[in-house]
Amino acid sequence: MEQRKNIFPKKHVKIDLWLVAILVLAAFLYGWNIWEAGSANSFYTSAIISMSESWKNFWYASFDPAGFITVDKPPVALWFMVIFVKIFGLHGWSIVISSVLFSLGSVFLIYKMVKPYFGALAARIAALLMTLTPIVVADARTNNMDATLVFFLLLACYVLQKAVSKHNIWLVGLAFALVGVSFNVKMLQAFMILPAMYVFYWIASKENWKRILWGSVVGTIALIVFTLSWPLAVDSVSKQNRPYIGSSSTNSVLNLAFGYNGTQRLLGQTTGTGGTFTGMGNSKKGTKNKSKAQNTKKLTNSNKQNKAGGKAPGMTKGTGKTGNNAGGGNSIFNVGTAGVTRLFQTALGQQISWYLPLALVGLIIAYLTAYDTKKKWWQLNRRQEQLIYWAGWLVPVAGFFSVASFFHPYYTIMLAPPIAVLAAVGISSFIESLNTVPSKKNYWLRGIMGVGIITNGALQAFFVWEYSVIAGIVVAVISVIMSIFIIFNYSKVKLFTAVGLLGLLWLPAFWSLTPTISAESAAIPTSGPSLLSGNGQSAGSIGDSSANTKLISYLKKHNGSKVKYLFATTDSNTAAPYIIKTKKAVMTIGGYNGTDNAITLKQFKKLVKKGEIKYFYISSHTNNNAIVRWVKKHGKKISASTYGGNSSSTTPSGMSKKGSRGPQQSAKGGPGGKKNMAKFQGKKPKKMGKMGKMVKNKKNKKSNTAGKMSGGMGQQQSSVLYELD
Structure with missing residues (x-):
């Protein structure tokens, strides 16, 4: 009997155990x-x-x-x-x-x-x-x-x-x-x-x-x-019939796309700032201040507590400070000095550029090893096409972040794929070349790889130097020794290349581990030893401030049945913890930054008259716009003692407080302020042990930014609740 042919042949999928191990590692870290x-x-x-x-x-x-x-x-x-x-x-x-x-x-x-x-x-x-x-x-x-x-x-x-x-x-x-x-x-x-x-x-x-x-x-x-x-x-x-489009200037998604989330990212924020701050845009003065601060590396403990930078309404988003190299003065972006070297500075480099020199060298090595001398230079093979693909991702994105004005360091994740790929294919192409070209004849490839490893090691030493001189020396020495062996030893080049790669992995691996160990889940995500010092966990930004539970009880008790909003306020920073805590609506008349024109005074008064809004919360950093002036003039001021003071909690049922602990506000004296940090966290600061003493006490000067980037209700003593008629 003739055996029927299986029209659905079985496919034998071979599992790469190395990939499985890498994914398990990634799952742990993430x-x-x-x-x-x-x-x-x-x-x-x-x-x-x-x-x-x-x-x-x-x-x-x-x-x-x-x-x-x-x-x-x-x-x-x-x-x-x-x-x-x-x-x-x-x-x-x-x-x-x-x-x-x-x-x-x-x-x-x-x-x-x-x-x-x-x-x-x-x-x-x-x-x-x-x-x-x-x-x-x-x-x-x-x-x-x-x-x-x-x-x-x-x-x-x-x-x-x-x-x-x-x-x-x-x-x-x-x-x-x-x-x-x-x-x-x-x-x-x-x-x-x-x-x-x-x-x-x-x-x-x-x-x-x-x-x-x-x-x-x-x-x-x-x-x-x-x-x-x-x-x-x-x-x-x-x-x-729809919500106001937050952070737009014309209540339009297209305006948001091409303005706030478009050209302003490159040229600097021109809307929703409400003031001028050093370090914004392409100000030479601002970038000089940043550069100076990054070179001196002298930060206060409060700066570390505020590594993500709180955001006052009228300002742009938080600074993204990591506690180790924040911008100087009143800079609200920790992105270094604009220019071709920005990605190699500590502000961005410690987050994204650990393998960047290796990627640049890898692109050269991979392209040269793929080059076919029998073809014209414009006749590309598959590998060269792929290299152009990845380089085409890397170059414009790196160029953007080198000159852009309005972004946070965590945006640079866009560079991670091409850097990882180009570094990897460079290493693998170099190792492959050792099998096809005699070691004595490919000295030029070995020279390029050696230079790449030395350069990458030097950059990593620069990144880690402020935390541990020993770690910097170790990675530099390993890189130099392995590079010398790669260039001058003909018999064990593969081994020395592997050791050189491992020597370049341990520091970024440690940096990558810090968010995991510290349970970091922040509005302005970052990494680095400052997270493990106890002063840098959960970078607070918008909405990471505390919700006053006694105020909530007061509002629930006194709001009538017609009330639609728990209260109104100027910005999302103040409103967010109350929405999370109560699941009730809080009107933010100014949106994210407190500067959106989401509602007119006439419309606001109409809602008050209808009974949909009974209370207005004016925080310590509220803009003095028309609605705020009207509230101050016609509203009844409610004393904080009436609703019981500053008892606060930001975490709703079912959500852990730990991920939101740390620098909830940068305002001194608030729930996340310096004096209350240990109490708010409920635990002693962590130490890192002997890892080159990367977390160490420094003699620091007072930072000009301390207390100026207030977030949410950190300065509750100067915030006021008004009852509206």
Whole structure:
């Protein structure tokens, strides 16, 4: 009897145990202690709570349960977070688990993208370097959008790879559609990889130019459709029937995209600042102050407590201070001095640039080893096309962060994939060349690799020097010795290359471990030994301040049945902890920064007359706008003693306080202030043991920033509650 042929042949999937081990390591770094996440970034946590209560809030990404105003980003990343909260309930871990999973997915996608073209060794090293990039770990542990953004961009690039290899135009459309989805994660930041995608498609497609052109048209149409679908859908709705678009100047999503989340990121924030602050924009004075502060490395303990920088309304977002190299003066961005060396300065470098010299050298080595002397220089092979793909991601993004004015260090996670890949393929290509070219004849490759390892070791020594001179010397010595052996020893080059790589991994691995050990889940995520000092945990920013429980009880008791809002206030920073604590609506008339024109005085008075707003909370940093002036003139001031003073709690039922502890405000004397730090944390500061004494006491000067970046209700003694008639 003839045996029937199986039309569905079995595929034997070979599991790479090295990849499994790397993913397990990543899962530990990204996921361990996330149950201590607390409210993470309270600004977005408030939105998650609000979005989980109605489909309307879910669609618009409303900040408050009443749907008065939106957050400053599109909703796609928040949608995933809301889904997990709806399934598992509101917990610290449930609001960040999607970021953890997307980060794991990014590691896996890097492996899948590298292996077909550069082999398993390169893929494993790339996945490991991505895993051990400190800012990747820090971002994975928050409910910010960056981990989600990187995953979708990698997915788009992976699909485009498949589209080229399979000659499938519809996959091209899908790849660019995913970039459109990424736009609705974090807006124009997603478009930074478009040059790489278009160039790669044109140089790698082995089809006639007409079909390539048609594929480009299909991809561009898909990009436009998926990019504009949500913004146009929202903007087409009457402004009276939807929330105000937070952080926009015209109540428009497109204005938000191309303004606050677009050109202002490059040129500097021009709206919603309410004042002038040193270090903003491209001010030479500001950057000099930053540079000076970074060189002196003299910070106060309060600076360490405020490493993420609180945000007063009228200011831009928090400083992102890590406690070790914050900007000088009143700088509100810890991003170093703009210029070609910015990524090599400690402000950004300690988060993202641990393997950057190796990546640059790796690009050169990989391209040279892939070069075919029998072909013309413009005739590219598959490996060279892939190198151009990754370099096309690295160069424009690195260029942007080198000159941009309005961003936080954790945004640099965008650089992590190309740095990891280029460093990995450089190492693997070098090792491969040792098998094909006699060691005595490839001295030029060995020389380039040796220089790369020495340079990378020197940069890492520079990054760690302020914490531990010993650690800096160790990594520098290892790099020099291994480089000498690589260049001059012909018999054991592979061994010395492996040891050299391990010598460059231990410091970034330690840096990557710090957010995990300290249970870091911050509004302004960061990494580094300052997290383990007890003064740098959970970088507080918007909404990380405390909710006064006695004030809540007073408001619940005295608000009438017609009241729609627990109270009104100027900014989301003040409102967020109360929304998280009570699940009730709090009106923020000024949005994120307290400077949005979300409601007019006439409209506000109408709501007061209807009984929807009975109380207005004026915090210590409120802008003196028309509504605030009217409240002060016509409202009845309620003494703090009436509702019982400053008893506070920021954590709702089911959420741990630990993830939100630490520098809840930068204002002195508040619940997160210097005097109350130990009491608020409920534990003694952690020490790091003998790791080169990276956490050490320094003789510090007073910082000008201390107490000026107040967050939420840190200065409660000067905040006032008004009753409105």
